Every structure is written in structure tokens, then in C-alpha cells.
Amino acid sequence: MCSGCGVEDRLYRNGHCWRCSLADVFDALTTGGSVDVASLRSSLLATDRPRAVVRWLATPFAANSIRALSAGEVAMTHEGIDTFGDTLAVSRLRAELVTAGLLAARDEIVAKLEAWIATQLNAIAGTGDRQTIDAFSTWWVLRRVRRRAATAETTNDRSARMQIARAIEFLAFLHGHGATLATCTQADVDLWLAGPPSRRGARDFVRWAHRRGLCGELEIANRVQGWPTRQLAPGAQEQIIRRLLTDDTMSLVDRVSGLLVGCYGQLPARLVRLTIDDITIDGTTVTIRFGRDRVELVEPVAVCVTALIETRRGRSASDTTAASRWLFPGGFAGRHLDPETLANRLRRLGISASKLRTDVLLELAAEIPPAILADLIGLYPTTAARWTHAAGGDWAVYAAERVRATPPR
Structure with a gap:
């Protein structure tokens, strides 16, 4: 039993559990400091993984930087954090400070x-x-x-x-x-x-x-782009979807991201920005918002998405599952998974997100009018029209749909 909080848990040192030890370590780094870092302390203590945060605070960079910030030796600003360099360790520290409210969020x-x-x-x-x-x-x-x-x-x-x-x-x-x-x-x-x-x-x-009047009229032509064509071998798309639906040895992150690419033509860059607020679960019906309209997920995909929401967990030691709204939490507090990381995860499974997306978009564009397709999966109208053309549709149908959809002025 922890002598600090009384919880029955594995003890770390001095008769304290990992969470109480986290408080001890943080206080040792910041005691006597002139800058109020109480919100950072509270944020770190709210973690689901105190052991990981204790280990992070024990790293020389985390310990020295938090000590310097608390003492006022480095300004608690983005410019101050920039003086530490441009490394993953600095990005991690910055994310913790933003989550704690000590720094304003920035892009x-x-x-x-x-x-x-x-x-x-x-x-x-x-x-x-x-x-x-x-x-x-x-x-x-x-x-x-x-x-x-x-x-x-x-x-x-x-x-x-x-x-x-x-x-x-x-x-x-x-x-x-x-x-x-x-x-x-x-x-x-x-x-x-x-x-x-x-x-x-x-x-x-x-x-x-x-x-701007800095030069005469000069021409650099755009590179000519061809129309999208099928990228996967016949039957490969169905095999990939079947594998994602049935292979329980795969991570749910990989399965869900692959299914949303392979069934709904989503880009990894769009997927990582999804939050649990974009998903509605009503009994056995699960809907998701990619664009203006909601899409009802087919049952096998809905089951995987629901399971991911219940078990999702990022790699950030200080993030709490309850606090994070991202469907795909990332490695830093308050951040979503990097889209390239998500694409690479699929690539390691032998799945090319770009090729899979191309094939499913050609299928969807052949079956769904472009005006509806744009609203369902979050495409620009002109992009939806391009996919429709590539799939064998025409611009006249698209234009007529948009005219009918536009209310009279």
C-alpha cells in the first residue's frame, strides 16, 4: 500500500506508488522556482501511465528544461522553447506545455x-x-x-x-x-x-x-496529369478488405485506418484528424462524418470502429484516454497520429493507402453521383467530378445535379 495516497499498487520508491513518485520527482525539479507550473504538475499527474511520465522526467533534457522553465531561466513562450532546438524531445515538451495551458496552441x-x-x-x-x-x-x-x-x-x-x-x-x-x-x-x-x-x-x-509587375508575362505550363486508373491487381482490393476485417492479430489502428481508406476512400491525412465527436453510436448503428453528410458504416467496419474507440491509446505517456478526443491519438500530448506514420503502418502490412484509395474512389464514383459523393466522403465538388469522369461519368450529369441542389435566389 502506498504510504502517500493509500492506494494498493506496486510501489516505486520510498514507499510511494508511481503516481506519488511522479509528484515527488516533479516537485524536486520545480521547488523554489519563480514561475507557476502547477497546471503542468496537474496535467502530468492526470496521466493513465505515471510510470512512463516518471521515466520521461528522469531524462536529462526533460529534467533540465523543466527546471530552467520553472526557475525563469528560459521564457515560458514558444520562442523560449525554440531555444532548446528542434528535436523530438523539444516537440514532446512543447506539447506537454500546450496541454497544460502554459503555452498557447500553435500550428x-x-x-x-x-x-x-x-x-x-x-x-x-x-x-x-x-x-x-x-x-x-x-x-x-x-x-x-x-x-x-x-x-x-x-x-x-x-x-x-x-x-x-x-x-x-x-x-x-x-x-x-x-x-x-x-x-x-x-x-x-x-x-x-x-x-x-x-x-x-x-x-x-x-x-x-x-x-506584381516584377516581370513580363512568362509561361511555365502545368505538368499534364492523366486520369486516375486502377492501381491494384484484380481481386487484390477485396483480399485486403477481407484481411482487415478478419485478422485479429492486427492492431485496431491499422485495421480501422485501412478499412476507412479501402471502403470510403479517405486519405490518411484526413483520417488522423477524425475525433470521436465525428462518430455517433446509436445501438448497433454507427455513423461517421467525413464531409457534409454522415455515412452509416457497414456492420463489420462499425464493429472495428467501436472497438477502437473503446481501446484507443496514443503513445504519449501523459495523455489520458478520457481527455483525448482524437480517434487516432499520437505520440505527443494533445496531438493526433502523424499521417505519414499512419500510411507507413499500412505500408509495413503490404498495403498502399494511395493505391487502395484510388481503386475504391473509382468504384464509388461509378456508382454515386458526384454531388452526393462530394458531400459523403469530403471531396471538393471539382475533385468529385474528376473522379466521376475517370470512372466513366460526365460533367453534364454533375452540373445538372448541382443546379437542382442549389435553392433559387
Whole structure:
């Protein structure tokens, strides 16, 4: 029996259970500090896994950083946390502080992109080029990333970084060929495009620069995209679904994510943002919201989803199952699972999420009118129309549906 709280549990040290030991360790790190960290203490003590939190607090980084923050040696701000570096350990600490209410929540993708842009700008020698890239990054790239982050559509910043990197390379290319952005001609652009295909990534920059009056009207054509086609061998999709439904040796996380991809055409990036509030269980009927309308899950899938809700558990030591609303909790407090991690989990099982999704979307688009499909599974109307076209439908049917669905003004 614990001498601290009286609970009957395995004791850790000094006659205390793991939870009381957690309080002891935290208090030892923060006693005498000038900053109030009581909310962090309470948040950590609420964990379902006190033993794991004690071990985390025993790591040199966690111990030293919490001691420094409590003593006021490092500011309790995102900028202060940034001084610790950019590692998984820092991300873990930041997530704990956000969960405890000591830091305001921020979009980490946007924050890291801003830091990366600052580094790129510092490396540009010419003042004029630096100002141009700064304006492009701020008013075109970052503006779009922030807008998507606000609507939960941003899962990584690879595209944004690519656009900025190509813009920097394009300006350097022009200087290397005796030209500038202001004097650039279509011939210069065509010479640029004679290089690697990735150079087409400068298209948005060139169009933005023209609209700003920084260059003449120049053309970088979009890469031609073909229509989606079947990706899996005949019968493979059915085998994958059957395996996900029946293989009890698989993790429920893998089974449910695979089924939602393979039956409802969802992206891992969309799946990880699902919360238990998106799911309604009414007796044996389970519905889920991917888009504007709710979808009733077929019984075998509903059983797996219900089981996941009851047993879900992230890898964060301090998160509590009751507090987390994510259907797929992640490794840091308050965070969902990373979409790439989810896709990699399926890949290790021999399941390509992108190929499986392509095949099921072609099937759904062949059977469901695009206006309805868009609302059911969360596609943009134009994207739904594209899938319908690829599956053998036509734009006329789609347009007629949208007209009928639009109330008179």
C-alpha cells in the first residue's frame, strides 16, 4: 500500500506508488522556482501511465528544461522553447506545455516553415532578391499555408518549401545567365525548363511576379496529369478488405485506418484528424462524418470502429484516454497520429493507402453521383467530378445535379 495516497499498487520508491513518485520527482525539479507550473504538475499527474511520465522526467533534457522553465531561466513562450532546438524531445515538451495551458496552441507546420524561410532568406546575398523572395513567401506561400491550416487541410510543408526553393534557384539561374527577373524573357524561361522536371515548381513564383509587375508575362505550363486508373491487381482490393476485417492479430489502428481508406476512400491525412465527436453510436448503428453528410458504416467496419474507440491509446505517456478526443491519438500530448506514420503502418502490412484509395474512389464514383459523393466522403465538388469522369461519368450529369441542389435566389 502506498504510504502517500493509500492506494494498493506496486510501489516505486520510498514507499510511494508511481503516481506519488511522479509528484515527488516533479516537485524536486520545480521547488523554489519563480514561475507557476502547477497546471503542468496537474496535467502530468492526470496521466493513465505515471510510470512512463516518471521515466520521461528522469531524462536529462526533460529534467533540465523543466527546471530552467520553472526557475525563469528560459521564457515560458514558444520562442523560449525554440531555444532548446528542434528535436523530438523539444516537440514532446512543447506539447506537454500546450496541454497544460502554459503555452498557447500553435500550428507547428506553419511555425517550422516560418523558421525555415528565415534561414533561406539569410542565405540570399542580394538585397533585391531577398526582398522578392520574402514577399513571395509571405504573401503567397505562407498565406495559403495558414489558410489551409485554419481549415485543417495542411499536413506538411513540402510543397511550400519546394515553391520557395525553386523561386530562389530560378533567380540564381537568371543571374548566372546575365539576366534578372525584370529582364527575363520567355527564352530564359525555356532554357530554365530544359533542366530537371522539378524546375516547373517555379510556376507559381513566375505568375505571382508577373501580377506584381516584377516581370513580363512568362509561361511555365502545368505538368499534364492523366486520369486516375486502377492501381491494384484484380481481386487484390477485396483480399485486403477481407484481411482487415478478419485478422485479429492486427492492431485496431491499422485495421480501422485501412478499412476507412479501402471502403470510403479517405486519405490518411484526413483520417488522423477524425475525433470521436465525428462518430455517433446509436445501438448497433454507427455513423461517421467525413464531409457534409454522415455515412452509416457497414456492420463489420462499425464493429472495428467501436472497438477502437473503446481501446484507443496514443503513445504519449501523459495523455489520458478520457481527455483525448482524437480517434487516432499520437505520440505527443494533445496531438493526433502523424499521417505519414499512419500510411507507413499500412505500408509495413503490404498495403498502399494511395493505391487502395484510388481503386475504391473509382468504384464509388461509378456508382454515386458526384454531388452526393462530394458531400459523403469530403471531396471538393471539382475533385468529385474528376473522379466521376475517370470512372466513366460526365460533367453534364454533375452540373445538372448541382443546379437542382442549389435553392433559387
